[in-house]
Amino acid sequence: MELVSKEELNRALKKYFGFDGFKGFQDKIILNVLSGNNTFVIMPTGGGKSMCYQLPALMSEGTAIIVSPLIALMKNQVDAIRNVSESDDVAHFLNSSLNKTEIKKVKEDVVNGKTKLLYVAPESLTKQENIDFLTSVEISFFAIDEAHCISEWGHDFRPEYRRLREIFAAISNVPIIALTATATPKVQYDIQKNLNMLDATIFKASFNRDNLFYEVLPKIEVEKRIIQFIKTKPNQSGIIYCLSRKKVEEIAEILQVNGINALPYHAGLDANSRARHQDMFLMEDVDVIVATIAFGMGIDKPDVRFVIHHDIPKSLESYYQETGRAGRDGGVGHCLTFYSYKDIEKLEKFLHGKPIAEQEIGKQLLHEIVSYAETSVCRRKYILHYFGESFDEKRCDKHCDNCKNPREQIEGKDEVLMFLEAVKALKQQQKAKYVCNFLSGIQASDIIAYKHDILPLFGKGSAHDVGFWNAVSRQCLVSNLLTKEIETYGTLKLTEEGKAFMKNPVSFMLLKEHNYAAESEEDFMMNSKGSNNMVSDENLYKLLLDLRKKLSQQKNVPPFVIFQEPSLLDMAIQYPINKEELANIVGVGQGKAARYGVPFLELIKTYVDENDIDRPQDFVVKSLINKSGLKVHIIKNVDIKMPLDAIANSHGKEVDEIINEIEAIVASGTKINIDYYINDMMDEDEQEEIYEYFREAETDNLKEAFEEFDGDYDEEQLRLMRIKFMSEMAN
Template sequence: MTKQINLKAHLKQHFGFETFKGNQEEIIKNVLAGNDTFVLMPTGGGKSLCYQLPSMILDGTAIIISPLIALMKNQVDAMRNFGEDDGIAHFLNSSLTKSAITQVKEDVLSGKTKLLYVAPESLTKEENILFLKQVKISFYAVDEAHCISEWGHDFRPEYRRIRPIINEIGNAPLIALTATATPKVQHDIQKTLGMLNACVFKSSFNRPNLYYEVKPKVHASKEIIRILKENIGKSAIIYCLSRKKVEELAEMLIVNGIKALPYHAGMDASTRSGNQDKFLHEEVDVIVATIAFGMGIDKPDVRIVMHYDIPKSLEGYYQETGRAGRDGGEGRCITFYSYKDIQKLEKFMQGKPLAEQEIGKQLLFETVAYAETSLCRRKLLLHYFGETYKEDNCDTCDNCLHPKEQFDGQDSIVKMIKVIQVIKEKFKAEHVVDILTGRVTSSVKSYNHEDLELFASGKEEDGKYWNAVIRHALIAGLITKEIENYGLLRISQKGLDYLVKSYPIMLTKNHDYDEMEEETRTAGGTAAVDPQLFSMLKDLRKLISKKLNLPPFVIFQDPSLEAMSTYYPITLDELQNMPGVGAGKAKRFGKDFVDLIKRHVDENELDRPIDLVVKSVANKSKLKISIIQSIDRQVPLDDIAESKGIEMNDLLKELESIVYSGTRVNIDYHIDQVMDEDHRDDIFLYFKEDAETDDVASALDELGEEEYSEEEIRMVRIKFISEVGN
């Protein structure tokens, strides 16, 4: 029955395929022989067939334990398409009505059903256990088996109960399948399922068609819009960690003309599955989602997977990026990274049990190492999953395409290995780095490690540098990370030999994304400003200001003119997307400006990058609305600040932003209480008649710092812009 010709005939008969992929055939033979089987196969490798085909051949019903209702429905629909009778596959979960459950049970007991999908929660219900005891079970399959392990990226406690329940229902061969498992997680799965003697089939984790890139998280929304606009019509998934960010980003994409929808666990089930179906049926191009999306979703042509937020573990990252290019075609995996996000994730861990925090920290450490490394990202990723990538350059990651300068790191590596040796291989990377850089932490103190001869021996370099050294040494096999013990560093035999006779190992420094963020921020500003147009807009502003007898800055500030000279808005709608231009200002002053810009664009035959102006979602800032309402009720400004839990300085900033965008507010009631009349009039007159700029420092110079405070000048400036400009 397990002869090759028979298997291929069954494959053709049930699924219409001529040949097996990878090691599918060996796996299926093993299942048919009644052996426990562990399958480690990356997304897109064809895991499902490894239990679907044996279920069609063997007597009885295969029980498939699967974590997601959406995934079950998908798989059942797919199986029914292959068979003549809908009864061939069913699922049993909380979404079914009583009559539907009765139908399922009748079909299973009559022998019609070859596959029964069950959620782990349903499996534990007493009535289901009693029912399954009456069923002839061909085998059990545990899909997404990484959910068993606390070290996995999607731990589900109820998965831990699978083995005892199988023992209660009745033993049958077991197949466990996962797309991501480090050696640690693999061992955990086998131990918990009681299948340590299972035959293990491990496919390569290398997906050569995927391109990996990490970008600094600066103006990330704008960058996402730019990438999507350059790839119109291509399917993309964008992952965010919070539901709120999913909603915000999806809304921003829609406003910018991109066909996008949100997906997260907080939405009602019908909207969520409706959005998923629209993505699968190509009614929308982009899904913005939390990690709840995509497990088992078989869409072969996702071309881009972006992570707006860095994932909590490399396993999660690998599985999510693995949803790109499953058809072997193009797949771009772009991640936005800022160390601030890591700090945020660490904060979320506080309050959890200590063991859980330790695991979480270790997983995050690996993610940071991946994000900040200058090594080949593919090499690093595969090393994490216990696989060696032998090529020096993969040509499909940002680090290989844009390599950084290298230097010989043998002295640093020797120093680092000696520290591990001196502290008797009992500490994690973090502690080793603290010793090298000379940081006296509580952990260093409690072991008196500040007294070591090697303490601060590497202080000329920072922690990021030493983390990079450790990462290189791990990949070179000079040290290993103890997986059972929260990541303790050990020295391999190769590492001990290296201490005796070292040789050059070329290192590259890690990326410093915080520095890159700074560079990007300062490099922003006026880089792409059209100087000729900027000068013409300033002249126009001067002309209008004379005609209306207003200071030029009341009409538009310089940053607004710079944005106009960069993006060439030619309609009032487009003009409203420029910084500091609200609807009121666009209406009042905008026509002459957009007419001038349009003439300039036509005469010089310019390409407008207006598509890349990120239209912001209508400002629904509750804070701003609430401030305006409080001012309407004439609440003193210091009381407003206190009730909102902000400083007076921040309240004034909010008010400045409100009036500069064209909205009127009347704060006379407050100014009259806190300032004398002469002071108020002097400042008002200064802005009306003398000021060439609205700069507070210039006003203080002119009016005298001894007599006037910065706060007074800002309040009167708000009054002035509001009354005169709006």
């Protein structure tokens, strides 16, 4: 590969993407790739990882092979790169979703040198026909996106990723760039070793996402709180993660009933439904996607304003990855998590029956997420410490709940010293839970088996409970007095700072930890205020948004593919009226200006001519609160097949009123299954007769239905069958 100057690199960035400067280490990473060196990039979600292989691919001879784990993610990446280019041939994906004709077209474009980026699933790379084909063409370099999938210690381990190095070697001896948003030091080494690239130049950006607000709440009236929270953010995009498919469906329906535009996304949906729901989210036809925790990389949307975890994820890596979906455009992102230890117990059950080593890894990862949830330390500091990065909590600037509402502090010098002495007395061979039980004087079977109950320190800390000592252990770790030995699944070791503390103890202020099991709603009120400090012409901005939406529907691409929000906001400040001025707007390159610019320039010019503009206005977001508790309870009770008369009695209402509510639920677009109730009052033939009537009728008017059947069915039967029909056919 030819050496490239920084000036050439900056010109290429402006030409292809419309940006005036690089973020963080992007320029150094790209120059390293273009110099033919192996490269390892650890950069948080939203930090601009994709640019690190997209720009060098566009600048290099041959085709770059991008390994990506999800079909949906590949599609998004390909669409994005095509929309900053003049030709769609510049990028393709090769995976199981393509038919033979489409595969032939992809290969022809690669052979003819038109395609600079080819996204490939790891499973597709293992096919000999694809290996043979790629061996026959010029490859510029290999890129592995989501490289943490290689490591068993990563949060999304994929066995097929472990074979990538041997496949690369069979295709071409070109450089490799591996990229991930989440890698602890252990995962980082594991990736490099597996790819045989210990010689790689490492670029590790800060994991700090200073535009994200982190918050953990106790799991009390969680549906109500989620609805209240979302209602303060009208028309803003958000993702809600749940542990199970059933919960995804339930939460999506509850949101719909409460007037929130939401859809489910999980592996149990058919492929067409998943694709449709995701596209509606990307196209801004729906505000909120409710998804299983296993899902995440498929949603690549820059303007997600909040990420809610209805259930705690299984690791801190997963949590960081999923919360990182918020605010990728640099705007405000609120990360709200609901925590109950019962969720942890559910996740622990999933580990049963797995190999011992996998169980130990899983338990260690769960311990870390529990520690994060329960800690009163700055959440940003805790996350960054986990990824091997030090952070002064003063820099958090009240951007997490613990810094915004600090917990009570007590002098803990003696307790910290006692804990460190216990770690030493136990020969630095035990985990935190063991040390806490030991100091509390708990006669656990393993403590007795090791005869540690006869040591002088056993029970010396019994004035405090295990929860207190857990807090001490966590704060010792974050303060670097202790470290965890990963290879032994969390054994505590003294650091040099810890040994120094034992020789010369100094004041140590302990934070009182959260006790989520005992928290009441009054103790822990949710903070959901947001702000938007952008200064722009609000009226013009709205007109630009409307135009973008209209064009997105015409061209069948997500709105943000045309122009992202920062670009529209910049237009509403700069008022560009020609292509040269438009090209200087943030995020607008020559390709986009040529492809989409004309209607925006016409709109802005007309607006400037018709209005006397002195000063931009503040952009204000209005909030709305709405409650619909009865509908939520009806959906829940129908889900457990409770008779409608029992539901009515529990609310002091008549069955007729409950049917009214169910009709309203179905009319709002929510599916509801009352077959269990209908089956008890009507046989199959009767149901089929009424169902066929509604299928062929020109109106759903009940009076006409009653007359059609000459009174054979009463009003309640007809109403229930109409509900069934509308739920199944209309929704």
